[in-house]
Amino acid sequence: MKLRLPVLGALFLLGAAASLLGDHFHVSTLTTAYLDRAHDVPFLWDSPIWFPVLVGAGTAGLADLRLRLGAPRTSVEPRYAVGGIAAVLGSYAFTTALGGFPDAVSVTLIAAPAVLVWCFIGDRFAVVCGVLAAVVGPAIEIALVKADVFKYSPDSDSLFGVGPWLPPLYFGFGVVASVLGELAVRRPPAATQGQPART
Incomplete structure (x- = not known):
């Protein structure tokens, strides 16, 4: 454990x-x-309690993984996290309007901001976290759909019962989680930095 x-x-x-x-x-x-099966457990807002638990654990786990893959960058700033979180939540919201669009269109509309997030705030290790999230996240959702825990609307379920845009959405999430890991161990500049040397 790095964190x-x-x-x-x-x-x-x-x-x-x-x-x-x-x-x-x-x-x-x-x-x-x-x-109905989802309602066997308590709900928090609109979600069964296990949903935020899974995503929270994924966030912390990917952040920790990033630090195991390589040394964190010294250039990471808090605004990277703010911008990344905003981009992922904005993409999440945008997926609600993509029902009925051809898969190529809907996937591109979510993949584009995910790639841009990586280009602006990520590094090569963030790609690993992003790809891992893009594989594991949709796989878990597909398993839950097959288990009749929840379902996607008929116009948004072309990827084995889930949204076709889920992999790029999770990729963006993985990239941001990796940056959060770097930011968590970021050290502020030394207090004496920029001050003239003592004689």
Whole structure:
């Protein structure tokens, strides 16, 4: 483990909170709907309690993985995280309007901002985190759909029952999580930096 438990806890809470907002986008627009089996557990806002737990754990886990892959960059700034989170949440919201679009169009509309997020704030290690999220995230959702836990609307379920734009959406999430890991261990410049040397 590269990150301290309090930091992992903070990243978990951040990911969980963001996931509740994103899931609200989908549920409130009927892009997704939870079925009877999902209601066997308590709900938090529009989501079964395990949903923010999974996303929060994924956020913390990917952040920690990034630091295991290589040394963090010294150039990472807090605005990278703010911009990345905004881009992913904006893409999440945008997916609610893509029902009925050809898959090539909807996937491109979500893949483009995901790639731009990586270009502006990510590095080569962020690609690993992004690809891992793009594979594991949709796979979990597909398994839950097959288990009749929830469903996507008929105009947004062409990827084995889930949205075709899920892989690029998760890729962007993975990139941002990796940057959060770097930011979590960022050290402020030394207090004496820029001051004239003592004689």
